[in-house]
Amino acid sequence: MSPTQISLNHVKKTFRTRGLGKRKEFDALVDLSLDLRKGEILGVVGESGSGKSTLGRCAFGIVPVTSGKVTVFGEDISQVSGSALRDIKKRMGFVFQDPIASLNPRMYVKDLIAEPMRMHQEFSHNFYERIEYLASRVGLSSEQLQRRPHELSGGQCQRVAIARAISTNPEILLLDEPTSSLDLSVQAQILNLLSDLRSEFSLSYLLISHDLDVISHLSDRTMVLHDGQIVEFGDTQSIINDPQQEYTKTLLRMKSGSGRIDTLGTSSPSLPPGFDLDMWQEAPLNRWAFQNVEKFISTQIIEASSTPAPWAECKQSPWRDLEISGEGSIGSILESTYTDALLVVQNGNIVIEHYENGMNPESKHLLQSVSKGILGVLYAQLEAEGLLATSDLIIEHIPELAGSGYATATISEALDMTLALNFSEEYHDPDSEIQQQDRSANWRHRLAGDVPGIHPFLQSLTGSGQHGQQFQYCSANTDLLAWIAERVCGDTYATILSDRLWKPMGLVTDSTITVDEFGAPLANGGISMTARDLARFGALFLDEGYIGNQAVVPKKWIAQTLAGASNSVQSVEYLQVLHPGGSYKNQWWITKGENQEIYCVGIYGQYIWIDPTTKTIIVKFSTLPVATNSEHSRLHMALFREISRRKF
Amino acid sequence: MSAPIIRVSNLAVDFASKGIVVNTPLRGVSFEVESGKTLGIVGETGCGKTLTGLSILNLLPPNAIRRGEIWLDGHGELNSQNMADVRGVQISFIFQNPHSAFNPVFTIEKQLKIVAHRQGLDHHQGERIIRDRLKEVGLDDIDRVLTSFPHQLSGGMLQRCMIAMALLGIPKLLIADEPTTALDSTIARQILTLIYNLQKQYGFALILISHDVGLVSDIADNIAVLYAGRVVETGTTNLVLSDPKHPYTRGLLQAIPSASVVRGGLTAIPGQVPANTLTIVGCSFASRCSQVQASCANDPALKEIAGRNVACGVVTR
Numbered sequence: 009m010s011p012t013q014i015s016l017n018h019v020k021k022t023f024r025t026r027g028l029g030k031r032k033e034f035d036a037l038v039d040l041s042l043d044l045r046k047g048e049i050l051g052v053v054g055e056s057g058s059g060k061s062t063l064g065r066c067a068f069g070i071v072p073v074t075s076g077k078v079t080v081f082g083e084d085i086s087q088v089s090g091s092a093l094r095d096i097k098k099r100m101g102f103v104f105q106d107p108i109a110s111l112n113p114r115m116y117v118k119d120l121i122a123e124p125m126r127m128h129q130e131f132s133h134n135f136y137e138r139i140e141y142l143a144s145r146v147g148l149s150s151e152q153l154q155r156r157p158h159e160l161s162g163g164q165c166q167r168v169a170i171a172r173a174i175s176t177n178p179e180i181l182l183l184d185e186p187t188s189s190l191d192l193s194v195q196a197q198i199l200n201l202l203s204d205l206r207s208e209f210s211l212s213y214l215l216i217s218h219d220l221d222v223i224s225h226l227s228d229r230t231m232v233l234h235d236g237q238i239v240e241f242g243d244t245q246s247i248i249n250d251p252q253q254e255y256t257k258t259l260l261r262m263k264s265g266s267g268r269i270d271t272l273g274t275s276s277p278s279l280p281p282g283f284d285l286d287m288w289q290e291a292p293l294n295r296w297a298f299q300n301v302e303k304f305i306s307t308q309i310i311e312a313s314s315t316p317a318p319w320a321e322c323k324q325s326p327w328r329d330l331e332i333s334g335e336g337s338i339g340s341i342l343e344s345t346y347t348d349a350l351l352v353v354q355n356g357n358i359v360i361e362h363y364e365n366g367m368n369p370e371s372k373h374l375l376q377s378v379s380k381g382i383l384g385v386l387y388a389q390l391e392a393e394g395l396l397a398t399s400d401l402i403i404e405h406i407p408e409l410a411g412s413g414y415a416t417a418t419i420s421e422a423l424d425m426t427l428a429l430n431f432s433e434e435y436h437d438p439d440s441e442i443q444q445q446d447r448s449a450n451w452r453h454r455l456a457g458d459v460p461g462i463h464p465f466l467q468s469l470t471g472s473g474q475h476g477q478q479f480q481y482c483s484a485n486t487d488l489l490a491w492i493a494e495r496v497c498g499d500t501y502a503t504i505l506s507d508r509l510w511k512p513m514g515l516v517t518d519s520t521i522t523v524d525e526f527g528a529p530l531a532n533g534g535i536s537m538t539a540r541d542l543a544r545f546g547a548l549f550l551d552e553g554y555i556g557n558q559a560v561v562p563k564k565w566i567a568q569t570l571a572g573a574s575n576s577v578q579s580v581e582y583l584q585v586l587h588p589g590g591s592y593k594n595q596w597w598i599t600k601g602e603n604q605e606i607y608c609v610g611i612y613g614q615y616i617w618i619d620p621t622t623k624t625i626i627v628k629f630s631t632l633p634v635a636t637n638s639e640h641s642r643l644h645m646a647l648f649r650e651i652s653r654r655k656f
Numbered sequence: 657m658s659a660p661i662i663r664v665s666n667l668a669v670d671f672a673s674k675g676i677v678v679n680t681p682l683r684g685v686s687f688e689v690e691s692g693k694t695l696g697i698v699g700e701t702g703c704g705k706t707l708t709g710l711s712i713l714n715l716l717p718p719n720a721i722r723r724g725e726i727w728l729d730g731h732g733e734l735n736s737q738n739m740a741d742v743r744g745v746q747i748s749f750i751f752q753n754p755h756s757a758f759n760p761v762f763t764i765e766k767q768l769k770i771v772a773h774r775q776g777l778d779h780h781q782g783e784r785i786i787r788d789r790l791k792e793v794g795l796d797d798i799d800r801v802l803t804s805f806p807h808q809l810s811g812g813m814l815q816r817c818m819i820a821m822a823l824l825g826i827p828k829l830l831i832a833d834e835p836t837t838a839l840d841s842t843i844a845r846q847i848l849t850l851i852y853n854l855q856k857q858y859g860f861a862l863i864l865i866s867h868d869v870g871l872v873s874d875i876a877d878n879i880a881v882l883y884a885g886r887v888v889e890t891g892t893t894n895l896v897l898s899d900p901k902h903p904y905t906r907g908l909l910q911a912i913p914s915a916s917v918v919r920g921g922l923t924a925i926p927g928q929v930p931a932n933t934l935t936i937v938g939c940s941f942a943s944r945c946s947q948v949q950a951s952c953a954n955d956p957a958l959k960e961i962a963g964r965n966v967a968c969g970v971v972t973r
Contacts, residue, residue, distance in 0.1 A: 262845040
C-alpha cells in the first residue's frame, strides 16, 4: 500500500454559536477517520451541511479540530508550529470553489501565482521563468499574466488558482468544489487539467464536491458524508455501481439526468403516467410493463453465455396472409391477440420472426408461467447431477415446511402438480392465494395481514387432502422447487440457471428474474427473456437434450416428459376441450395430440409450443387484456397447430 | 397536438449605452410551447437563457431594447400595454435563488397576499387558495410557514413557497429559471417532481431554463440549446440528446463527467463563450468548433436536419 500522507483519527469538530441567546453547539464532524494515500484522488461527496468542507479544512490544518488527531506527512499538525508548520504548508496546495472571490482583485495574475512562492521564500534565479512556466502549464497566456482577476473568465481564474496551488511543488492538493461555479464545457477543461497535473507532478488530491459525476469521474476512492458522519467509504467503482447504504442510493437516484420524472406521487424514475403496481399486469399498462419489469420489481440477472450460439439468420417467406382454417390470416390473428413477438423455428431455421409493440430480437419479455417449464428443465439437470431425487420428500430439503401443506409431499408431486393444497389460481380475486403470493413477492402492494416474502408465504400454505391423486395447478409449487434448488446447490436461483442452462445452452442475452426483498425468486412466473433464447428450450426437446454438441439434459428425461404423466388433466374442464387426454409433466403441458406436442403457457398470452413430429418450435409473447380466456387458448392452439404442420 | 400557448419569434435584446448599442446578448430566438408541455432551454453562462425568460415578461433593465414578437394565447401580441394583465397572472416566474427573490422584511403570508390580491382574489378567497397551494407544494406546518420571514425557512421550503406563489392564479405559462440550482440534489429532485406533478394537474406550459442538461432531460419534452444568444439546435429532448447534431450540443454532452469516461479523457470544448456577441462574424461557434470550414464565415440559419432544427453550415445529416 502507498504511504499515507494525511490521516484523520477519530476527528470531531464542533462549532459553537455565540450571541445573546442560548449558546448552541453544532457537530460538523462526528468521530471521523480517513487516510489520504500517496498518489490517490480521494473524493468526498455530500450535500450542503454534510461537513465536507469542514473535513477538508481540518485535514489540511486550516482549522483546528475539537478532538482527535490529524497527522500530515507523519506529523501531528496541532503540535507543530513556526517553520516546521510552514514546511508542511509548503507541501500543500489549495483550490477553492469561487475562483473570483478567492483571488485578491487588486493583484495581477503574475503576482497571484508568485504569492505562495514569495511567502515560502522560494526564490531562484529563474523566478519569472517559473511563473511563465506555471501559467503555460495551466493554459494561460503570458499576456494574461498582466491582467487582474476581473479581466478573466471564471475558468481562467480557476486556472490561476490551480497555478498558485502547484507553485510551491506541493505533494497534496485540497480541491474544494473546484468546478462548481464553472460551466460544463469549462469544467471539462479543468477536470482534464487536474488529471494531467496529478500524473505529471504525482500529486494526491482530496477532492470535495456535491457532484457525484465529478467525483465518480476523478476519484480512486469515494467517501459519502452525511451529517458529519461517513455513510459509505470505499473504492469509487463499487460505491457507484453497488452502493450499500440507502443514502448513497438516494444520492445516485436523485442526481440530475438520472431518469425522466414521469409519475404522479412516486419518485421512481421512468415509469409511464398512471403506473400502479396493482394494475401493471392489466391492459393497457401490461403492454409496457411486460417488457420493463425490472423498472418496478427487484430483479436478479441470469447471465448469458460468454460464447453464445445464436440462431442462424434465415430468409423468411411471406407468411402474414397465410390462412388458418376458419380463423382468418396469421396476420389478423396476431393483431387480434395483442402480439408482442412471434418466433417460429422449423428444422433449426427461423422461418417466422415478427415483433410488435416496440420489441426487437434483443427485447426481453416477461414469461409469466412459461418460467415454470424452465424450472422443469433445470430439475432434469439437478437430478442427473445427483443433487436430489424426484422421489425425495420436500421436507428432507426444506425442513422449514414441516408445518405446512407440503409436509408429506414429494418433489415429483410438486413437479407434476398433483399436490392437494388450499390454493386458488383466481387471478382477479384479491383473496385468492395467487394474488396473496403476488403481494408477498412484491408484484403488488402488500395489504395488512400479508406475509412478507415468498418463503414465508410458502410456509403459510395448507393442505387440502391426499397428495398425488389429482392434478391441481398451483403456481406456488414452482417457487418451492426453486427454493429446493437453491438449497441443494447453495447458490441463487439466477446463478443456478445461468451456470446450468443459460451458459451451456449458449443463450445470447442476459435474462432477469424478479425477487422479493430477501432475494427469493418468483420462479413460477418472474423470468424475462428474449424470444430467441426461449426457443432454445424447444430445441432441447427436438434434439434429445442436446444444443449443438452440448448435452444439456439427459435423453431419458426428454423421453419421459414427452410421454406425459399417468393421470391426465381431466379435472380441468376446458383443458379437456383443448387437448383431450393431455397431462402435465415436469412443469410442461403434454397435449397427447396427433403430433405429441408439448408446451408451456403463461397468463396474458405467453407461449412456447413444440411439435416434435414436424420439428417446429413456436414462441409467442402477447399482452392480452385478460389473464386467461378459453377462447384465446383455443385460438392460439389452432394457430400453433396449423403453423407447425405447414412447411416453410 | 394542441395549440401553442406562447409563440416567441425573433426575440432579440440589445444593451445600449448613451444611445449606442454595445452588446446584443440575445440575437433572434424563436420557439413555441404548447399547453401541458415543457420546453427546456439549456446553455452556458452568458448565452442568453435568463434574458430570454426575463424578456418574455419585459423585466429588462432600462438600457435594454427588446425586439421581436411574443404572442400569448388569448392576449395576442404582448406589448407594454397588455403586459400588466399578463405578468404574474397568465405568466408566472420562478427564480433561481429563493432567498433573494423574496422580500426579507415581509412575512411569507404578506407577500403571498400581495400576489393573491393582484390575481383579483378577495381576502377570503385569497387566504383559502394560499393555504391550498402551500399544501399542494408539500408544506406541512402551514401556519408556521405563513408567519415566517424568508430567512427563517430553508431553501427547499422557500422554493416551495415561490412555486405556490407562482401558481396562485394558475398561469398559462410558468417560466422556471434554474429553479433547483441553489438546492441540494435530493431536494432538487423533489422540487422538479413537484413542478412536474402540478403541471400534469393544471396543464400549464413550462419553460425550464437550466445549465444542467441532465436536469432538463429529466422533465422537458422539447429542448432548445442556446449559444451566444441564438438557438443552435432545437427539437424533442429525446432526439436532440440521444443524437445531437450541432457540434456545440455534441461537445456539451461529451463534457459531462462520469465514471465511464477515462480520467483526463473528457472531451472539453476549447475556449469559452464569446462575451460580446457584437464581435461575432459568421457562425458564433466557429472559433471553438472542431469541424470549422470556410463556409462558417456565413451566419447559419436554423434548418431541419434529422427531425430537428440545427443552425450549422457544416452538418448536413
